[in-house]
Amino acid sequence: MKQLLKIIKIGGKLIENEALLNSFMDDFVQLEGPKILVHGGGNKATEVAGKLGFKTKMIDGRRITDKNSMEVITMVYGGLLNKSIVAKLQAKKQNAIGLCGADGQVLISRRREVKEINYGFVGDVESVNTEFIDSILEQNMIPVFSAISCTKEGILLNTNGDSVASEIAIAMSRDYETQLFFCSEKKGVLTDIEDENSVIPELNSDNYNKLVQSKIITDGMLPKLHNCFEAIERGVSAIVLGDAKLLKKNSIHTKIVK
Amino acid sequence: MKQLLKIIKIGGKLIENEALLNSFMDDFVQLEGPKILVHGGGNKATEVAGKLGFKTKMIDGRRITDKNSMEVITMVYGGLLNKSIVAKLQAKKQNAIGLCGADGQVLISRRREVKEINYGFVGDVESVNTEFIDSILEQNMIPVFSAISCTKEGILLNTNGDSVASEIAIAMSRDYETQLFFCSEKKGVLTDIEDENSVIPELNSDNYNKLVQSKIITDGMLPKLHNCFEAIERGVSAIVLGDAKLLKKNSIHTKIVK
Numbered sequence: 361m362k363q364l365l366k367i368i369k370i371g372g373k374l375i376e377n378e379a380l381l382n383s384f385m386d387d388f389v390q391l392e393g394p395k396i397l398v399h400g401g402g403n404k405a406t407e408v409a410g411k412l413g414f415k416t417k418m419i420d421g422r423r424i425t426d427k428n429s430m431e432v433i434t435m436v437y438g439g440l441l442n443k444s445i446v447a448k449l450q451a452k453k454q455n456a457i458g459l460c461g462a463d464g465q466v467l468i469s470r471r472r473e474v475k476e477i478n479y480g481f482v483g484d485v486e487s488v489n490t491e492f493i494d495s496i497l498e499q500n501m502i503p504v505f506s507a508i509s510c511t512k513e514g515i516l517l518n519t520n521g522d523s524v525a526s527e528i529a530i531a532m533s534r535d536y537e538t539q540l541f542f543c544s545e546k547k548g549v550l551t552d553i554e555d556e557n558s559v560i561p562e563l564n565s566d567n568y569n570k571l572v573q574s575k576i577i578t579d580g581m582l583p584k585l586h587n588c589f590e591a592i593e594r595g596v597s598a599i600v601l602g603d604a605k606l607l608k609k610n611s612i613h614t615k616i617v618k
Numbered sequence: 619m620k621q622l623l624k625i626i627k628i629g630g631k632l633i634e635n636e637a638l639l640n641s642f643m644d645d646f647v648q649l650e651g652p653k654i655l656v657h658g659g660g661n662k663a664t665e666v667a668g669k670l671g672f673k674t675k676m677i678d679g680r681r682i683t684d685k686n687s688m689e690v691i692t693m694v695y696g697g698l699l700n701k702s703i704v705a706k707l708q709a710k711k712q713n714a715i716g717l718c719g720a721d722g723q724v725l726i727s728r729r730r731e732v733k734e735i736n737y738g739f740v741g742d743v744e745s746v747n748t749e750f751i752d753s754i755l756e757q758n759m760i761p762v763f764s765a766i767s768c769t770k771e772g773i774l775l776n777t778n779g780d781s782v783a784s785e786i787a788i789a790m791s792r793d794y795e796t797q798l799f800f801c802s803e804k805k806g807v808l809t810d811i812e813d814e815n816s817v818i819p820e821l822n823s824d825n826y827n828k829l830v831q832s833k834i835i836t837d838g839m840l841p842k843l844h845n846c847f848e849a850i851e852r853g854v855s856a857i858v859l860g861d862a863k864l865l866k867k868n869s870i871h872t873k874i875v876k
Contacts, residue, residue, distance in 0.1 A: 408670070412670065413669065434701050435693035435698045436693060438697040438701045439697015439700070442696075442697070443696045444692065447720045447772040450768060450770075451771055451773075455723055457717075457722045458718070458721050460704075462705045462708055464715045464757075465708060492757070510705055514706060514707075514709025514710070515705065515709075516705050
């Protein structure tokens with residue numbers, strides 16, 4: 361039987377709110393066995409960019425990462441947030457190492473093709489250096505990833521944090537049983553978007569398809585869940601969706617299985 | 619016989635000037651055998667801090683690192699400069715990994731005691747995790763250090779880049795023959811401060827003491843050279859002082875030996 365490996369993605373308010381982050385970190389350090397943390401940090405980058413006089417360009421609600429924006433992302437995700445999280449883990453007596461995709465060629469990506477819109481320095485992960493991640497886990501260290509990847513040609517690229525976590529989980533599935541945790545603002549997949557208590561405890565592809573057909577799952581959740589089931593198809597054993605309390609015992613959440 | 623390990627420290631103008639840095643990197647990748655890069659980045663941090671509206675406080679020409687300054691240093695040294703250098707090395711087909719002292723508890727420091735002046739978040743390296751550095755070198759990766767260390771309690775501290783390089787070289791001397799290279803604005807130790815061509819090719823403690831007694835070496839060079847001879851006493855086999863062209867074949871420089 362393969363060893364269990366947990367990959368946890370955090371972002372949004374959880375990163376920005378010091379108290380929430382500290383409470384999450386207390387739960388995170390309690391998790392037993394090998395684990396990996398992946399973080400974004402969107403709003404902090406926008407805030408720093410604004411103070412530096414760089415305007416964040418958005419097209420259809422998506423950030424355009426020009427050269428200045430990429431510098432800010434490298435500062436904020438790759439430096440400030442990443443190293444602060446590593447230092448917080450050290451303070452809690454868990455050895456960790458902060459990485460962006462360039463470090464150890466751990467996340468090699470391809471720059472997104474320019475079609476109607478040029479998103480700038482944005483890329484999609486093409487390969488994960490699992491051997492390098494393994495060498496870190498074997499030293500009892502927690503790899504902490506900022507959502508930055510790097511092309512073969514050494515260009516740093518802004519990369520979707522959820523995708524980074526998924527691609528790592530998929531790649532590590534060869535040697536581990538992988539569980540992927542997405543901590544966001546929502547407690548999980550809801551049957552009623554207005555009712556926070558309507559969390560669906562478990563989804564498999566059968567009842568997922570039924571819920572889509574009956575239009576109980578719609579809109580924003582569709583692409584996210586589509587990606588989740590793709591990750592499951594590609595080897596991830598389970599995906600858990602929840603809020604900042606996701607790692608607490610008896611948390612309310614949605615678990616996605618095959 | 620121990621294997622040779624080269625530790626190269628860069629800072630100042632070399633970091634700030636893109637063309638100079640690229641030219642240096644071309645020389646750096648030509649260096650054979652295991653090697654480590656250490657960088658500072660002072661003025662870029664001051665520039666970013668200024669744009670963010672943080673005033674850099676100085677007392678007697680020394681920077682006071684308050685909480686805001688430490689955040690900027692973590693962004694600029696730990697993120698922007700560190701990850702850009704790693705990406706540059708990847709572009710040149712040399713695998714590298716960017717580290718601050720918190721990563722893998724690689725540089726554990728003690729916060730500087732408050733005496734007359736409180737320098738804030740500033741520390742001195744107390745221990746180097748040589749086993750972790752070795753594991754990186756064994757994977758044929760170049761460790762790239764930003765001048766940030768971390769206390770046992772997980773507090774990130776601004777740390778003198780020259781000292782970081784020295785402490786790493788000293789610690790690695792147990793298992794390697796270490797050579798330390800300091801690249802700065804000067805070609806080496808000069809007999810005449812006004813004459814750039816008066817570089818002393820080699821210094822040992824005998825001729826160093828004579829040059830100090832005859833007041834040929836004075837002022838600013840004294841503490842730097844004192845630290846160099848201390849590193850030599852503590853196991854470093856040679857220290858080379860020069861400018862951005864230091865790693866070129868037949869460079870003009872000062873070599874310090876026992």
